[in-house]
Amino acid sequence: MSEQHSSDQPRTVVVTGANRGIGYAIAQRFAAAGEKVAGIHRSGEVPPGVLGVRADITDTDSVDSAFTTIEAELGPVQVLVANAGMNRDMLLLRMSEDDFADVVDVNLTGTFRCVKRVSKGMIRQRGGRIVLISSVVGLYGSPGQINYSSAKAGLVGMARSITRELGARGITANVVAPGFIDTAMTAELPEQTQAKYLEAIPAARFGAVEDVATAVEFLAAPQSGYISGAVLPVDGGLGMGH
DSSP states (O other): OOOOOOTTSOOEEEEETTTSHHHHHHHHHHHHTTOEEEEEESSSOOOTTSEEEEOOTTOHHHHHHHHHHHHHHHOSOOEEEEOOOOOOOOOGGGOOHHHHHHHHIIIIIHHHHHHHHHHHHHHHHTOEEEEEEOOTHHHHOOTTOHHHHHHHHHHHHHHHHHHHHHGGGTEEEEEEEEOSBOSHHHHTSOHHHHHHHHHHOTTSSOBOHHHHHHHHHHHHSGGGTTOOSOEEEESTTTTTTO
């Protein structure tokens, strides 16, 4: 079985949602490591040294066009980090079908669109790394997040099915499940909610975006070819056993 490029050869890495928070830190980490990095984003700016391509992952043509641009600029994609996501939190009885469908379309179907588009090239190259960014709530559950947790749980099934389908071609698919990470999104939560989470985290602190980037970099490494279909929690122990 052929292995991916040797570690001293820059690879083309695509990170979706690279304009803020976790996605920004992941793109920054790969760029600092000397990889050729592209960020797919709908708004904002990507880190310096990263090729920014605007696209809407709920639109198949937009996704196709973005990857075509990236391939023309940087070459065939060897690493995909599917990080783009959204949430629209509310209790079950207040959640409309649109609230559910829209979140699933971005977090789950949007990831499918990117994975499907990038897998063709990876099959041709007989190698690739796919890392899907899920969440502790995908396995642990969370009140007010039935749409988000359903979509994030779906990513686990997706990675494991990709592994069974494409594993013999040198392609791995893994999941990183962050817990409570200190970002602009989590900073908006009421102090009472933050205190409650903190109490439940064995590490007694919130995670940093760099903690997630470290896990992604490990799973995407050329040397990590025998790890596939795994879920790597980055949650300070919050979701243990889930």
